[in-house]
Amino acid sequence: MSRTANGRGGDGRPGGSPRRSSRASGGPTTDRGAPAAGETAAELGEFGVIDRLTAGRFQPEPTLLGPGDDAAVVAAPDGRVVATVDTLVEGVHFRLDWSAPEQVGAKAVAANLADVAAMGAVPTALLLSLACPGTTSSDVLDGLAAGIWDGAADAGIGVVGGDTVSADTIVVSITALGDLEGREPVRRSGARPGDVVAVNGNLGWSAAGMAVLRRGFRSPVAMVAAHRTPRPPWRAGPVAARAGATAMVDTSDGLLADLGHVAAASRVHIDLSSRLVPVADKLRDVASALGGDPLNWALTGGEDHALVATFPDEDVVPDGWVVCGQVRSGTGVTVDADRWGGAGDPGYLHWR
Template identity: 50%
Template sequence: MPRSTPSSAEQTVADIGEFGLIANIIRGLSRTPAVSVGPGDDSAVYLINGSAVTSTDILIEGVHFRRDWSSATEIGRKSVAVNAADIEAMGATPVAVVMSLGVPGDLPVRWVKDFAAGFRAEADTAGLALVGGDTSSARDITISVTVIGETGALEPVLRTGATPGEVVAVCGRLGWAAAGLTALGRGFRSPRAAVDSQRVPVVPYGEGRRAALGGATAMIDISDGLLADLNHVAQASGVWIDVETAAFEIPEPVAAVASAVGKDPLDFVLTGGEDHALAACFPMGELPSGWVGIGTVREADESGPMVTVDGRPHEGASGWEHFRRG
């Protein structure tokens, strides 16, 4: 008796195979003028204006996302957002993206289609064209994304350029994703705005380039927490960065979660990661619109480069770090 073919709603990745999986991912792709050869050849071909800037991130099920917390579409969007933010932090313009996907054979094809739809939607928002990648079988869903950007006529904005006397400013949300993660970890799905920010970060697309044009001397993507990431800038530039808590307005969703769990909402803002806001240092003067001053850059003393809060060392962890015990 011939074996029946599973309906499209019931099909798994094992049913359609590798090439069917790839076809579902690349179907309906848009292409930017910078891309002359996209998926379907041995390599992609794209044009770069100025210096090429490249960044890679890996997202692993159970570490960076959970399927019971996030939809496939949200995971697809997040896969692009967390990587494109690194290009923004260099003052560059995102151009092209390459994605490799490892999945178990029993994963429903519907999940892959929804993931691809989310990936394409966020790529379009970021101004990216998907130009290639790879697929493989894997025990857990594993997503590797590489984004390529261009600097045009400007030099990339590095972490090493902060100078005493400058203003430290941020653009984007702070504390929202950490508050959302805390809510999800306790079995809640609200406040919706905070939970959604954890599922899909709201990257301030285009602001990295505007910061570069506005004279930013150093810049970083806030992925591990504001204090932790500013410390990367302080160490790379050999300076002391002081953050002023009076500069922050606590968003209502962050305040609501903090109140529910008995936590200082400022801890979410200062140490919460995964918002993918941008922090940059600017010469004294007018900041680009949308950027908010939160501190200053000072000469490092005998204690060496550091980050302080209101002039004093911060008590407790400053942010997320993989492999840290405790």
């Protein structure tokens, strides 16, 4: 957000010079007060929408200059910045009859935190680009902002800037920045024969939640909550990096699909053991009720944003990680030494 509605700078004072404190407010503190209910994006106008998204929010210490100028300034202690962007489109990644705006905002943040964590980095800041129709209500805007800011606060970071634009549907695009803390990034290309494969986080929960919602149920079961607002174990990424992870990726498209990227980049063969892949009892319960296959959900379901990594030895795998496979010479990904023959595709691909 390059300006605030009242034309003030980064910390709410004219000129926008940054303050430094334990609650450094790179973000704006506007004079608008409590936003009125019932307005639409068109009635608010561009800068009113920006104000709605940023008013009264505070920034953590790494934000040297937040919303209010043409660009933000974020500290980069390592001298390198991990950067990633993820986009959620209404009707493709979320439906407002299935998810509250707060849940959509939190989901957008979760996807980006997982990508930063998969590089072994810790998050430092977020940038938000929001496109929406002029008829979008202020309640939806407030909900999106609340979910995004709550997700940022959980990671100890702020939303330091972004953009707003009109569109025919709601599109939430978030860029996340991260700090490697002096380590080398954990890339997809580092797996070697002899490594073990381990996962951290839920597998198949989002897919199961979508199956529940598609059946017309709105029950607040754990899987529905996981689909609406995935909770990636982003703190486990830097821990894995410190432990010597050789490759890492998040399961945005599904365990098999994303391990396929690791296998291709590393030029190795990855074999998973079906009996070791963590399938939660709750996932089995939902599968039993719907006639689904819990293992298939765990292997192919996307948007859980669990982390999967390879390690040189099982002894160095950190607590909380579950070893479920091996890296071998060859190519591709198999389950129990066979190509996966379960129902459905091995993962999600746009335009397919």
